[in-house]
Amino acid sequence: MYLTILRHGETDWNATGRIQGQQDVALNQRGIQQAQAAAAYLKTQQVDALYSSDLRRALESAQPLSQQWQLKIRPLPELREWKLGILEGLLRTEAAQQYPQVYPVYDEQQADGIIPGGETIRQRYQRAINCIEQLSKHHPNEHILIVTHGGILDNWYRYVHQIPLEQARDWVLHNAGISQFQKIGQQWQTLSWSQTEHLQEIGSMAYW
Template sequence: MTTQFILLRHGETEWNSLGRLQGHQDSDLSGVGLKQADALAARLAPESFSALYSSDLGRARETARRIAVRTGHAVLPDSRLRERGLGILEGLTREEARQRHPDVFAAYSGGAPDYVVPGGESTAQRLRHAVECLEELGARHRGERLVVVTHGGVLSLLFRHSLGIPPSAPRTFSVLNAGWNQFDYHEGTWRLVTWGDVTHLRATSLDDT
């Protein structure tokens, strides 16, 4: 039996708007991000789904909380759905990271899947945690539909994982704040159904694509 996952990226944060690397550190949703979360909530309000899971980081939990107010679900947090930990780069813009930690930033930007940012983690580690969590949920909720609020890095990794794109390949696709992405999971296999749907944002003039 197939489990349907509606995977959502959290709304825009203050650091998103400033181009700061977030990782495990947090930043409040911006005014735009709050409206984006409410737009997701409005879209999900008439939908039927079994459970609402979320990363335990504040930006994802606030997005999920606003959804839960409209849908009546409890928010079920899981740390395995977190963004990749970026250690000493967290809180910096890319230019600041390049200037302060040139070797680390160069290695991070190179995309090697096993490179561990000092104080952080590798993309391979983050993918393993996220896939472990999602496959566990897929087995627990076989044949059901789930909503999961997570992060751009996790979504990017799952996109690559489902399509067989190497983690080290340059990213040639967008991962939009408050984007709606659907993946189906069946017997250990992931299938991408919908990517980057922001029609709910266009309806409220919040689409910046």
């Protein structure tokens, strides 16, 4: 089976460095254009099912894909971004000043660090991997497309490449980047990672 994962398009909070977590933020104008460009880039491929995080920025990114293939968007809360509790809605600089004991959990991506009102990276990893593996079992020999968030993509990359959560990330994650995978038997292979050819005229923010 084949799996395509699209990271949602840009939001104003991405652009200003405001911590989103599971806050329901809409795409900005560039994010809408990015989503449209991603759909156009993928139009020659056949997709059998379309899933998305149930957060607005992901659902809005999935909309052009839904229209293109006449596929229903199936929202799943398991595909949401990292729940960041008291840090959500703050600029990174504000979070560092207001919560100096907590902010390093976010900034250093500590796998088991606790943020009040949030979840750990390991908890996010477990829900994300369980969800995507279940989807792969429901769609054997099909091509499914998932629209989700940078944190989920990071977890999935680690899972496929057997990289520990404690290891610092050295791969990039682009807004509206397209990544593709193939599952043969029980083994996953990365076919492409965070493609941005479709965004050359629009541009895309990236974070490491």
